[in-house]
Amino acid sequence: MVEDRTELYREFGDERLPPGQHRTESFPVLSKGNVPRVTREEWSLSVRGAVEDPVTLDWEAFTDLGVETQRQDFHCVTGWSRFDCAFTGVSLATVADHVGVESDAVHVRFHAADDYTTDLPLDDALRPETLLAFEFDGDPLPRDHGGPVRVVTPHKYAYKGAKWVTGVEFHTEPVRGFWEKRGYSVTANPWREERYG
Numbered sequence: 001m002v003e004d005r006t007e008l009y010r011e012f013g014d015e016r017l018p019p020g021q022h023r024t025e026s027f028p029v030l031s032k033g034n035v036p037r038v039t040r041e042e043w044s045l046s047v048r049g050a051v052e053d054p055v056t057l058d059w060e061a062f063t064d065l066g067v068e069t070q071r072q073d074f075h076c077v078t079g080w081s082r083f084d085c086a087f088t089g090v091s092l093a094t095v096a097d098h099v100g101v102e103s104d105a106v107h108v109r110f111h112a113a114d115d116y117t118t119d120l121p122l123d124d125a126l127r128p129e130t131l132l133a134f135e136f137d138g139d140p141l142p143r144d145h146g147g148p149v150r151v152v153t154p155h156k157y158a159y160k161g162a163k164w165v166t167g168v169e170f171h172t173e174p175v176r177g178f179w180e181k182r183g184y185s186v187t188a189n190p191w192r193e194e195r196y197g
């Protein structure tokens with residue numbers, strides 16, 4: 001079953017294509033550095049910070065939490081959007097339920113195997129479309145797109161979606177990720193063109 005999340009734009013704007021974006025049929029790759037090589041067997045996800053039960057999840061523990069497939073759009077801050085990507089994964093909300101987020105948590109930071117980080121306010125991060133995805137269009141997520149597991153955030157510019165994700169940290173204060181420290185928007189809403197902070 002594929003859940004359609006391509007209509008979420010109605011919350012934010014009139015058009016599915018956000019202002020200043022153009023559609024592409026291809027799926028360009030944008031990485032700031034080297035592409036890490038991590039297998040599903042080697043991969044694990046550390047979930048820590050303002051949570052009741054910090055854990056490190058291996059592949060089996062992670063996928064046992066509950067897997068779903070969503071059809072989503074993908075908006076890159078450099079101006080391209082790709083419609084109708086089918087991503088299969090575990091939602092961050094499902095992971096958060098598992099660890100029990102403390103009531104004073106307000107912010108989330110994601111960590112990745114290439115030392116990339118990105119951050120989101122807790123409410124934005126816990127929306128149901130924030131997926132830790134491991135399949136794209138029914139196939140294992142390609143390594144250059146963040147395989148084995150990446151975050152996808154169809155309600156945000158795609159720099160919020162850490163490829164090769166290795167950790168999720170819950171914080172009681174706002175924290176900044178790699179691009180956010182360099183002037184990119186914390187909230188990054190494409191329909192409001194929140195590109196720069």
Ligand SMILES: Nc1nc2c(c(=O)[nH]1)N[C@H]1C(S)=C(S)[C@@H](COP(=O)(O)O)O[C@H]1N2
Nearest residue numbers: 028029030031032112116145159161162163
């Ligand atoms: N770990 C990691 N995640 C990352 C990046 C990166 O350099 N490293 N680049 C970000 C940026 S700026 C974008 S636009 C998207 C690009 O995803 P794609 O290469 O699958 O198109 O990944 C985001 N996630």
Ligand SMILES: [Mo]
Nearest residue numbers: 030076077159
């Ligand atoms: Mo980007």
